[in-house]
Amino acid sequence: MIAPPDDIDRIMSVMERAFPPEFGEAWNRRQVGDALTVGNCRYGLIGPDGSDVLDPNTDTAGFFMGRSILDEEELLLFAIAPQYRRQGLGRQLLQRFINQARANGMARIFLEMRRDNPASYLYAAHGFREIGVRPAYYRTAAGSRIDAISQELVFDD
Numbered sequence: 001m002i003a004p005p006d007d008i009d010r011i012m013s014v015m016e017r018a019f020p021p022e023f024g025e026a027w028n029r030r031q032v033g034d035a036l037t038v039g040n041c042r043y044g045l046i047g048p049d050g051s052d053v054l055d056p057n058t059d060t061a062g063f064f065m066g067r068s069i070l071d072e073e074e075l076l077l078f079a080i081a082p083q084y085r086r087q088g089l090g091r092q093l094l095q096r097f098i099n100q101a102r103a104n105g106m107a108r109i110f111l112e113m114r115r116d117n118p119a120s121y122l123y124a125a126h127g128f129r130e131i132g133v134r135p136a137y138y139r140t141a142a143g144s145r146i147d148a149i150s151q152e153l154v155f156d157d
């Protein structure tokens with residue numbers, strides 16, 4: 001899914017606000033652009049009012065990026081900018097990602113997150129379950145180690 005430069009700007013504007021620098025989770029513009037030139041990657045945006053069609057004067061509240069292989073999709077990145085959090089936008093965007101994955105014929109969604117990320121509450125509420133741990137997988141800027149938790153959502157139908 002090729003993204004127009006304006007949409008990459010929108011993704012980057014959220015990326016720069018949303019990910020705490022100490023965890024090194026944010027991607028740079030080149031990584032985002034490269035991923036989105038590959039046919040199996042897709043993205044979605046959400047505006048402050050929950051809309052997915054953003055006019056040029058609207059701020060971007062959040063985005064997701066996913067990559068599918070056969071009938072499995074990985075949620076690569078998912079973020080809501082800090083000033084728009086706890087208003088239900090993350091829930092709405094995740095539901096949209098899940099609905100689209102299902103409509104695209106996916107059998108399973110997979111993701112990996114650092115242990116104790118508050119996003120786990122949101123994932124659990126949407127039916128994700130933990131399927132694995134990579135001990136001490138991430139290293140913070142301060143040098144400490146954090147486990148990576150793998151989660152999946154399987155579509156039963």
Ligand SMILES: CC(C)(COP(=O)(O)OP(=O)(O)OC[C@H]1O[C@@H](n2cnc3c(N)ncnc32)[C@H](O)[C@@H]1OP(=O)(O)O)[C@@H](O)C(=O)NCCC(=O)NCCS
Binds near residue numbers: 018084121
């Ligand atoms: C995770 C994230 C996307 C949530 O976005 P959000 O718009 O605040 O989420 P919502 O408002 O839809 O929250 C839905 C529910 O998730 C849970 N939740 C969200 N953030 C939470 C937090 N910081 N602590 C505890 N529970 C939280 C709550 O149950 C919440 O419902 P409630 O507000 O009615 O209690 C956002 O915090 C974020 O971008 N974090 C940084 C990036 C990141 O870590 N992404 C995930 C990578 S794996």
